[in-house]
Amino acid sequence: MMRIITIATIWGFICIVNQVKSITNYKEGGENWTEGWCAVGKKQSPIDIPTSLGSFTVNSVRLVENQKLELILTDSVMSQVVVEDLITTYEVPFTDGFLALWDENDYLDTYKLVQFHVHAPSEHTFDGRHYDLEIHFVHKHQTRDRLAVLSVPFDVEKGGNQANDFISSLKIGEKNVQNVTIPTMNLVKKLNKNKIFHYDGSLTTPPCNETVEWIVVNDPQPISSAQVKVFNDRWMNNQTFANGHGNNRIVQSLNQRYIYMKQEVKSSLGISCFSISMTFILMGIFVMFY
């Protein structure tokens, strides 16, 4: 009997150690990660994004304007979903949404939503500045081993310190929450999809696989300081989490990559002709999917 108890105790200890090991360690912002591609990759994420061709950063020479970039999202209302507390982030598994990207090489591809999760502060920086929060909507290619991650920033200062209904709907920090209904379309509709960046990058957590099409929306959404505080109290302002760091990997070198940028160009009707024609083409593709 004693032997069984001893084996069970050892096994339990090994399980706990493994569990602790598997939690992403943000104490050095990811600088000490050695798994997979984290330390050796040349196409790592996140990166700093120069927001205009006139931004005098070291990366600006590799910023390329391309009006053909087009993004279509079909995410709908997420009802009765569970917000999972993974300690290093809050994650919502959800599969009812599609993303289509028409890229700088005239290549059209579609991806299916699998989950979204939160980082505070933002992982990507914009002209060297962090926003308060960044949500990653992770979409998976249906046949290839590729992801398309839509990055949406939120910022108190840029957004005028207003409460955001998408963030409120997550009910983070509230007690006895079973499942929630998230008005995803409210957020999607507000995003300025004519102000986007696209680049080839990686997962921002180990093993940092370089399999991600990053689509970063340069349109910080409103959030209130009270809403940001809930996330910061959990991570950045919590000494026991990562010695004062948030759950963001620090920015990585761009190396030889280009960042493709679409800037808003509106006709007198307020919408570009290219956008209208692309919307019809992509709507046709989604009809075929369903």
Ligand SMILES: [Zn+2]
């Ligand atoms: Zn992420």
